[in-house]
Amino acid sequence: MAKLRYAEALNIALREEMTRDPSVFLFGEDIGTYGGVFKVSKGLLEEFGDQRVRDTPISEQALTAMAVSAAMTGTRPVLEIMYADFLPLSLDALVNQASIYEYIWKEKVQMPFVLRTQGGGGAGAGAQHSKALDVLVAHIPGLQVVAPVTPADARGLLKAAIRDPRPVIFLEHKLLYNMRGEVDLDSEGLVEIGKARTVQPGTDVSIFATSKMVIDAEKAAELLAKDGISAEVIDLRSLRPLDLGAIKASIAKTNHAVVVNEGWRFCGYAAELSATIMDHAFDELDAPVERVTLPDMPIPYSETLEASVLPNAEKIAAAAKKTLA
Amino acid sequence: MKNAPSIDDQVEMYRKMIACRRVEEAFGTLSKEGRTRGPIHRCDGQEAVGIGATAMLTDEDYITSTHRGHAHYIGKGVDIYGISAEILGRKTGLCGGRAGHMLIADPAKGMIGGNAIVGAGIPAATGMALSNQILKNGRVAMTLFGDGSSQTGIWHESMNMAALWKLPVVFVLEHNEYGLTVHSDRQGSTKDISERAASYGIPTEIVDGNDALAVYRAVSTMVERARRGEGPGFVECKTYRWEGFSTSDMGGYQDPEVIAEWKKRDPIKIAYDQLVGEVGAEKLDQIERDTSADVRDAIERALADPLPEFEICNYTAPYSGEVH
Ligand SMILES: Cc1ncc(C[n+]2csc(CCOP(=O)(O)OP(=O)(O)O)c2C)c(N)n1
Numbered sequence: 293m294a295k296l297r298y299a300e301a302l303n304i305a306l307r308e309e310m311t312r313d314p315s316v317f318l319f320g321e322d323i324g325t326y327g328g329v330f331k332v333s334k335g336l337l338e339e340f341g342d343q344r345v346r347d348t349p350i351s352e353q354a355l356t357a358m359a360v361s362a363a364m365t366g367t368r369p370v371l372e373i374m375y376a377d378f379l380p381l382s383l384d385a386l387v388n389q390a391s392i393y394e395y396i397w398k399e400k401v402q403m404p405f406v407l408r409t410q411g412g413g414g415a416g417a418g419a420q421h422s423k424a425l426d427v428l429v430a431h432i433p434g435l436q437v438v439a440p441v442t443p444a445d446a447r448g449l450l451k452a453a454i455r456d457p458r459p460v461i462f463l464e465h466k467l468l469y470n471m472r473g474e475v476d477l478d479s480e481g482l483v484e485i486g487k488a489r490t491v492q493p494g495t496d497v498s499i500f501a502t503s504k505m506v507i508d509a510e511k512a513a514e515l516l517a518k519d520g521i522s523a524e525v526i527d528l529r530s531l532r533p534l535d536l537g538a539i540k541a542s543i544a545k546t547n548h549a550v551v552v553n554e555g556w557r558f559c560g561y562a563a564e565l566s567a568t569i570m571d572h573a574f575d576e577l578d579a580p581v582e583r584v585t586l587p588d589m590p591i592p593y594s595e596t597l598e599a600s601v602l603p604n605a606e607k608i609a610a611a612a613k614k615t616l617a
Numbered sequence: 618m619k620n621a622p623s624i625d626d627q628v629e630m631y632r633k634m635i636a637c638r639r640v641e642e643a644f645g646t647l648s649k650e651g652r653t654r655g656p657i658h659r660c661d662g663q664e665a666v667g668i669g670a671t672a673m674l675t676d677e678d679y680i681t682s683t684h685r686g687h688a689h690y691i692g693k694g695v696d697i698y699g700i701s702a703e704i705l706g707r708k709t710g711l712c713g714g715r716a717g718h719m720l721i722a723d724p725a726k727g728m729i730g731g732n733a734i735v736g737a738g739i740p741a742a743t744g745m746a747l748s749n750q751i752l753k754n755g756r757v758a759m760t761l762f763g764d765g766s767s768q769t770g771i772w773h774e775s776m777n778m779a780a781l782w783k784l785p786v787v788f789v790l791e792h793n794e795y796g797l798t799v800h801s802d803r804q805g806s807t808k809d810i811s812e813r814a815a816s817y818g819i820p821t822e823i824v825d826g827n828d829a830l831a832v833y834r835a836v837s838t839m840v841e842r843a844r845r846g847e848g849p850g851f852v853e854c855k856t857y858r859w860e861g862f863s864t865s866d867m868g869g870y871q872d873p874e875v876i877a878e879w880k881k882r883d884p885i886k887i888a889y890d891q892l893v894g895e896v897g898a899e900k901l902d903q904i905e906r907d908t909s910a911d912v913r914d915a916i917e918r919a920l921a922d923p924l925p926e927f928e929i930c931n932y933t934a935p936y937s938g939e940v941h
């Protein structure tokens with residue numbers, strides 16, 4: 293076992309997959325010489341050369357469309373989009389290209405590419421560099437969307453994503469890159485896309501989250517434990533496909549549910565989770581599902597303002613108590 | 618000479634360049650000390666572009682800026698205390714701490730605004746020019762942008778429409794050789810980006826971006842054309858980034874010798890040399906002392922200001938009517 297930073301775990305996954313499969317290549321802004329602004333691709337240009345590790349111009353719209361078509365023609369591109377806030381620039385390639393071709397062309401093409409990006413607040417990066425836009429991509433049939441929180445899952449899911457025959461949007465969080473966790477480098481460590489993970493078992497209320505929100509949910513569970521409430525924390529890991537079985541099993545046990553997402557509330561990913569639970573586990577619920585999200589407004593810059601809008605452990609714990617009240 | 622600024626205008630540009638340099642230095646230090654929120658994108662050594670290019674504009678003219686906009690804001694006459702307080706996330710900032718260091722705007726000064734989506738300011742200014750044309754208000758829109766942002770698709774789309782519709786917009790390229798960490802030679806296929814603008818039928822000029830006077834002259838020619846309804850202009854200002862991409866840049870990819878060479882061509886020194894014969898060293902030194910003191914006071918005042926209190930934004934709420 294090695295204690296690795298999240299960014300290092302991703303770096304290892306990229307190296308492993310590039311070594312294993314020569315059709316894997318990386319491209320994106322500042323990923324080569326500099327090794328990526330979050331240093332995820334550090335050292336890979338030196339190791340694999342500038343054909344397979346490419347610094348690009350600032351051209352997200354074309355880059356994403358190129359990832360789609362390159363994937364259709366024999367390579368496995370891993371594209372880095374520096375901030376999730378730039379996903380709107382990628383959306384045409386995702387919504388109108390990547391997501392439709394396999395189906396409309398009768399499974400005669402596939403597009404095995406990975407789009408890595410990172411979102412989320414808490415770094416004072418302002419309204420154009422702090423958003424979690426999970427729902428923009430999770431909404432689209434034909435895309436898979438994962439958002440791991442631990443270094444082990446980061447490695448395992450990235451490897452699985454690169455090997456997957458279909459597009460995967462890989463969502464990271466800027467506050468996770470320096471967090472450490474155990475990674476077993478002696479094993480392949482693949483993590484199946486679409487499988488949730490029980491972070492901590494509990495009996496009174498289920499808290500469902502992804503990415504950095506899982507850490508806040510764990511802290512919320514500690515707060516709740518002080519009040520004698522046993523919270524079960526489930527890391528969904530994959531936003532699409534969603535592990536409905538794990539959600540139902542947990543709610544069957546606790547009969548109470550809190551869903552957490554760092555995106556906006558209205559039409560947000562938490563709204564989808566909440567509706568999914570209503571559709572599939574209504575009979576198991578003793579109280580309405582509680583959502584913890586960003587309020588429906590732009591993310592402000594100043595410390596006091598930003599802290600007020602972001603979900604946190606206190607807000608999650610309060611939501612859990614509300615379901616139990 | 619036509620399109621030459623008066624001596625007073627030149628002195629004012631000199632003063633603004635000093636002010637901007639002091640802002641850069643102060644925020645560089647504050648950032649190192651962990652007293653700013655997020656990194657600062659410094660423009661030391663590039664002041665002549667933002668300040669020279671905006672000096673002939675009025676408050677009614679518009680500019681759009683970038684993540685590296687301090688010289689643009691100061692050139693456009695935005696108050697340094699308000700800028701500083703905003704960078705520091707204070708209640709008294711120009712945007713009450715909501716916008717922060719990359720997204721500052723001051724509509725009263727025609728500065729709308731900073732933008733951290735690379736390239737986004739270019740169509741934004743083009744749209745302002747469209748509005749000016751429709752309103753026949755004689756205003757000009759200007760966008761200041763980088764070599765990196767010139768690689769975006771919207772750059773081309775904007776050039777085309779600006780030329781096609783003869784919009785009163787002036788494109789000012791602040792070419793500092795880097796788009797984040799990647800050198801412009803490895804981002805673009807043409808040596809001079811203005812070649813591409815020329816291919817859309819836009820008049821272009823390449824100038825020494827460290828010479829505020831040269832920037833002023835080239836840009837004011839384009840501004841006058843645009844005001845007369847003769848369409849857009851493009852000025853490529855060649856300069857260099859001294860202080861890394863931002864205060865969180867880990868460096869290692871810019872050649873220290875190249876930086877040292879460029880520092881010898883400090884735009885403030887160039888402006889000083891151009892002015893000293895006319896106004897004398899004593900006056901210029903006095904301006905430097907007074908301006909430095911003013912900036913120091915403004916930043917100290919901003920530092921002492923309170924942080925804002927949060928209020929929910931009601932007009933972005935998704936429900937109509939009263940919601941409880
Ligand atoms: C659409 C988009 N892509 C990428 C980025 C990340 N980014 C911020 S600044 C920058 C480089 C911009 O280079 P340039 O336009 O030359 O401006 P400079 O930093 O040199 O002032 C990049 C890639 C961004 N903010 N927006």
Ligand SMILES: [Mg+2]
Pocket residue numbers: 763764765791792793794795796797
């Ligand atoms: Mg640049």
